[in-house]
Amino acid sequence: MSVAVLGSGAFGTALAVSLAGKGPVTLWARSAEQAELMQTGRENALRLPGVRLPDSLRVTADIADVQACETVLLAVPMQKLRQALADHTEALGRHVLVACCKGIELKTGMGPVSIISEVLPDARPALLTGPSFAQDIARGLPTALTLACAEADLSAALQEELTTANLRLYRTTDTIGAELGGALKNVMAIACGAVIGAGLGESARAALMTRGYAEMQRMALALGAQAETLAGLSGFGDLALTCTSELSRNYRLGLALGRGESFDPSITVEGVATAHAVNAKALELGLDMPITRCVTGLVDHSLTLNDAMAQLLARPLKEE
């Protein structure tokens, strides 16, 4: 099968670099100027500087080059996915579409797989998610991810197609669990960054990660996910990575909030919109999601970190 990656940010470029080790890959950029710069300069200087683009990777701004491939990886920010699909209904309408974004759409509460199905009902959706920084994948460091697809045969075929020398994929048919693990861990990473940024200590972070995981499970199970999926790479695995590394933009936003510093609004931080979307969904379903609620208040500056901590510590005592 032939592969294209739509979206030439850090993650799309890294995935394209990794896949180019197996054969020809097309990387599509929105801007013709950017595509030309990358194609001739053999580097994505804007989003992934210092990584040489292999010769088998072709950068283009012509959507016909994407249409010519059978499998398309969608590496755009979550809140931009619907528009990216709507812009290219003709080119993508019957393809195997693998969403690589992590989050929940703010205005609908939907995840990437459901959005693909809604916008392009004849496409075959899948999701690639799990613990991995673009820089690590691009450097060929060992990485393991989850490939989720409701069609079991397609899931197995994609697992073969998208596994590379250093990027090992595990498969599941539980797309809901995989979507929610990847979305919710970003909210918890903001919380963890905030407590570390404010100097509240590693014990506080461990408590937040653990209770945050309980919150992730609560919502995921209520929405029909399988508990094992949350315990896998796309849930626990990505929570562990994102809540502990300054390579994570969500964690870094949290650090800035905890330190009272500003943060560049042009940086993709999926957990902000997702916190609001999840908070709204929790209210709708009557689910107790106290950490998510606090993160929502922190990111829109309606709650201070001191008040958030006071709220969490004053909750009624209960069984674990």
Ligand SMILES: NC(=O)C1=CN([C@@H]2O[C@H](COP(=O)(O)OP(=O)(O)OC[C@H]3O[C@@H](n4cnc5c(N)ncnc54)[C@H](O)[C@@H]3O)[C@@H](O)[C@H]2O)C=CC1
């Ligand atoms: N950077 C990383 O280490 C990882 C990122 N991800 C996920 O990948 C997704 C993308 O993140 P990054 O690549 O890091 O973000 P980024 O900010 O580096 O790049 C986003 C790219 O999307 C493009 N874009 C935005 N709207 C578009 C549209 N309508 N049509 C086509 N292209 C559009 C932008 O031009 C930009 O090139 C996010 O959901 C993120 O959670 C997942 C794992 C690792």
Ligand SMILES: O=C(CO)COP(=O)(O)O
């Ligand atoms: O999803 C990621 C790691 O798995 C990347 O995290 P950030 O989006 O927080 O940078």
